Amino acid sequence: MEYIPVAHPLFLGNEIKYLNDCIETSWVSSGKYVERFEKQFAKFCQVTNASSASSGTTALHLLLLALEIKKGDEVIVPDLTYVSTANVVRYVGATPIFADVDENIWTLDPNKLESKISKRTKAIIVVHLYGHPADMDIINDIAKKHKLLVIEDACQAHGAEYKSKRVGSLSKAGCFSFSGAKTITTGEGGMIVSKDKSLIEKTRVINSNYVSRKRNFFHSDIGYNFRFTNIQAALGLAQLERIDKMLITKIRNAKLYSSFLGDEELIQLPQQKPWAKNVFWLYSIVLKKAGLRDKLRNYLAERNIETRPFFVPMHKLPMYKQLGNFHNSNFLSENGISLPSGLTLTSENIEHVSSTVKKFLKSYGKKSQKV
Numbered sequence: 179m180e181y182i183p184v185a186h187p188l189f190l191g192n193e194i195k196y197l198n199d200c201i202e203t204s205w206v207s208s209g210k211y212v213e214r215f216e217k218q219f220a221k222f223c224q225v226t227n228a229s230s231a232s233s234g235t236t237a238l239h240l241l242l243l244a245l246e247i248k249k250g251d252e253v254i255v256p257d258l259t260y261v262s263t264a265n266v267v268r269y270v271g272a273t274p275i276f277a278d279v280d281e282n283i284w285t286l287d288p289n290k291l292e293s294k295i296s297k298r299t300k301a302i303i304v305v306h307l308y309g310h311p312a313d314m315d316i317i318n319d320i321a322k323k324h325k326l327l328v329i330e331d332a333c334q335a336h337g338a339e340y341k342s343k344r345v346g347s348l349s350k351a352g353c354f355s356f357s358g359a360k361t362i363t364t365g366e367g368g369m370i371v372s373k374d375k376s377l378i379e380k381t382r383v384i385n386s387n388y389v390s391r392k393r394n395f396f397h398s399d400i401g402y403n404f405r406f407t408n409i410q411a412a413l414g415l416a417q418l419e420r421i422d423k424m425l426i427t428k429i430r431n432a433k434l435y436s437s438f439l440g441d442e443e444l445i446q447l448p449q450q451k452p453w454a455k456n457v458f459w460l461y462s463i464v465l466k467k468a469g470l471r472d473k474l475r476n477y478l479a480e481r482n483i484e485t486r487p488f489f490v491p492m493h494k495l496p497m498y499k500q501l502g503n504f505h506n507s508n509f510l511s512e513n514g515i516s517l518p519s520g521l522t523l524t525s526e527n528i529e530h531v532s533s534t535v536k537k538f539l540k541s542y543g544k545k546s547q548k549v
């Protein structure tokens with residue numbers, strides 16, 4: 179039986195042409211593709227400035243450094259996210275404070291936010307989880323009231339929109355990832371986007387070891403080298419040229435899944451708020467009955483269908499143990515599952531995965547009736 183992966187990239191454009199150009203011209207480290215990819219990606223996000231980084235994680239790290247978040251500061255982070263969102267806060271010496279997420283769209287719940295704000299709070303990182311944007315207006319209003327920065331971890335949401343505006347343009351700055359499983363990939367890679375030119379310039383300075391532009395080997399502070407290569411950017415530019423098509427595929431695939439699975443009482447489908455464009459990075463569902471998720475994962479794995487469970491909540495990780503009411507993130511973490519969402523998926527694959535999920539639920543229903 180054909181193996182169906184959770185994520186799969188697609189290289190159908192100018193990838194090889196641009197990569198060859200890097201080799202033939204010997205521009206493998208810095209080069210014109212970096213600049214072109216940054217410019218085009220900023221445009222894609224409806225902002226004016228972008229600076230690249232070696233990963234989504236280093237992009238977030240550079241951004242927090244440039245915003246001067248430091249020891250003694252607190253940063254509010256959604257409890258349900260990939261671990262990098264919390265780690266970067268620690269990298270700069272600050273403390274991540276976790277807040278519960280919305281039960282329907284799985285992003286930071288604005289109602290759970292204010293109780294997490296203290297005198298030390300400096301910023302809020304929102305995460306547009308699985309491709310659905312967070313409820314930005316309410317979050318930005320709360321931040322404004324308390325004089326806090328808002329930044330977006332948009333690593334899972336390239337092209338998603340809030341009230342017709344692209345993610346990455348909805349706050350002070352946004353970060354993206356181009357690792358292998360993300361919507362477009364450069365192998366590893368990341369980007370910071372912002373309308374604030376001087377902020378983006380500052381991330382460049384930090385990312386070049388604070389080197390002086392006037393005096394050779396003079397460094398005004400301790401910086402980093404998290405730079406992106408021309409080779410990565412060549413791949414990225416070719417990917418970006420076809421991203422609109424890829425997003426159409428993701429959305430079409432999600433609709434197809436939802437049409438097959440919509441009549442299952444035990445499944446909560448991924449949602450799309452009226453103000454949102456969900457790009458369905460990973461098509462993810464939640465099983466409404468506890469204990470079913472892992473059984474379903476095993477059932478699908480035995481049939482060559484790869485899935486992913488939702489993230490373990492940050493407050494449960496050994497380095498971040500934290501008390502609080504995390505009802506939704508706990509429930510989602512235990513019962514959420516991402517189905518195959520790769521760009522090479524066919525309609526037949528989606529029908530096959532859906533009918534296998536339905537078969538599992540049917541056999542489960544029969545078993546539970548017997549008991």
Ligand SMILES: *Cc1c(COP(=O)(O)O)cnc(C)c1O
Pocket residue numbers: 233234235236259260262263305331333334354355356357366367368
């Ligand atoms: C992928 C991801 C990151 C980190 O990106 P890398 O490129 O893997 O470093 C950060 N946050 C979220 C929400 C992600 O999904």
